[in-house]
Amino acid sequence: MTDLGIVLIKIVLALVWFLVITLYLTWAERKESAVLQDRIGANRAKIFGLRLFGLFQPFADAIKMIFKEDFVPAFSRKFLHTLAPFLSFFFVAITISAIPFGDDIRVAGKTISLQIFDADIGLLFVLAMLSLGIYGIILSGWASNNRFALLGSVRGAAQLISYEVALGLSLVGLIMVYPSLRLSEIVRAQGGLLFGFLPAWGVFLQPVGFVLFLFAAMAETKRVPFDLPEGESEIIGFFAEYGGLKWGMFMMTDFMEILIVSTLLTTLFFGGWQVPGLAEGGFHFPWGGTWHLAPWLVAVFQVAAFNIKVFFFCWFQILIRWTYPRLRYDQLMDLGWKWLVPLGLLNILGTAIVMSL
């Protein structure tokens, strides 16, 4: 009974964390793009005269989208048209269950892992769920019964399937280094030190794998520079026939994908909740000193470190989104198949040679 309660609490907390940060990513995107273009950005939404840098903007957006007409075109396949955004949303939202937020904590004699679903196929689970998100795109284009939407969804499917290959290959080297697919295991393996001073993070063990994963994962989020499925302004995308909250769900999915990619980058390549030097009992400095910390404080430090790393990668992805122009379709396919896939294979080969030495 208590076990079930703990799991329920974990699910609620993880979902709240996920959705609130997703909501505020929309704000972060507006503000960050504004700052790097010498503008101010959304700052008008206010409650009781309180503006707070536009922090209420996501709520204003949400209210607007909720009260918009839920328009379903007469020529669309109604059931599938409605189902598509939910599929998209669901398959991204569920991936959060496999992400470890922190080390195991002990409360009242119980060991609780800060992870909902600690599967031994955690990494495969996340990749599989992200791939299933394609169904939302294909369904939305097909069910809209609109040529442009269908073209957009076909572009999206082609892009996502291409980059799925590169994404998988870029991670094979990592799996070889930390021989596990269990995400908590991968994070634990990153706790040590390399050559006595570098933290044993994935980015130092698999630098090429990191770059490949970054490119492929950015393409998976299907945002600028890889926004061929959507291309709102020029090449009409797969959610052309959506409005109101359903459109909002597609948009939310995009931001959730940023967040999931950030958590994956953190977990796989930047040590997850690991802080260099922080272990059970407190900080162990390389010169021998120790700063003793209570176990709960260690857990707080770890979760905070995880969050800071995730926020950094969210910031970084938004920076990339506002820096580069969209790739042409042939450039996109070239990058995927002629660069990322061969380099991924070379990376596997290189890793294997180094490991067998």
Place this chain on the structure above:
Amino acid sequence: MLKALGYFVELLRGIWITTRHFVVNMWFHTLNLFGIKTKRKGAVTIQYPEQKKDLAARHRSLHRLMKREDGKPRCVACMLCVTVCPSECIVIEATEDPDPEIQKYPSTFVIDLNRCCFCGFCVEACPEDAIRMDTAKIDLAQTSHDALIFGLDKLLK
């Protein structure tokens, strides 16, 4: 291979530019947030309704009619502005003035702002300096066309 390397260098240069903008602007935003005055601002935005940009000295804004000392319009209803107006938005009805020095005055003087293109020709044409466009009023939007037809009462204010 070399071409791809060139692309990669350009990618890095691009992200360097945006990062620099972000960091520099955030630095000034943070300083201003804590009340430290800096010459440079984090953004070039002018927050319009609260904060207005100074208009140029020659800016053409809403018209006004000038008055004589006794409060009557300075206009002598010579119709030069009506003639020169490219939008044909000025309507003047002349009436005889008891003062033989003045001869005529406008009993109605209507500027239809729906049509006015703010070219300022009427100001240039006026021999009496009776019409000017220096009120610095630029937020003229109204909810009906009728509210944009300005008669003597509004123009003399």
